[in-house]
Structures are given as C-alpha cells and as structure tokens.
Amino acid sequence: MGQESFWTVLITAITVLGSASAWRFYEKRAYRKEKDDDFIRHDCRDRIAKLEAILIENSEEKDSMRKTILELTEKVAKLTVNVEYLQKENAELMSAMIRRAGN
DSSP states (O other), rough: OOHHHHHHHHHHHHHHHHHHHHHHHHHHHHHHHHHHHHHHHHHHHHHHHHHHHHHHHHHHEEEEEEEHHHHHHHHHHHHHHHHHHHHHHHHHHHHHHHHHHHH
C-alpha cells in the first residue's frame, strides 16, 4: 500500500503543478491577447482620427478650389465678351481706314 500511496501522491503533485503552470500560461496568454487588442483598438482610433482630419482638410480645399474655378470661369466669360467686342471694333476701324485710304 505504501508504494501505491507514493505514486498517488506523486501523480497528484505533478497534476497540481502542471495545472498551476497551465493556468499561468493561459492567464499570460489572455493578458497578451487583451494587450494586443487594446493596441489595435488605439491604433485604429488614431488612424481614424488622422483620416478624418485629412478628409476635412481635403473637403475645405475642394470648396476653395471650386470657388476659385467659378471666379476664373466668370473672368474668362468677361474676357471673351471683351475680345469679341474689341475684334468687332477693330474690324470697324479697319474698314473705316480702308474707306479713308480709298477716298
């Protein structure tokens, strides 16, 4: 009986020590996983904040460019009218000069 008790105690001790080691291993593993998840969460939050800032900046830049394009379009339209007017006036002056030269 002494031999069996010894083996029983030995197996029980190994089981208890193995269980404690396994428990610490899984506890550390869970802690690392939680830490990694927190890192990913914070990293994603930072990236989202940066992307939102870039999006707002680009939106403001787009609005500014749209305003500039509208102003330039208006100026081009005015210049087109002026050029047409000047071309017509130039043609009239040329024909008046030709008439004077012919007389």
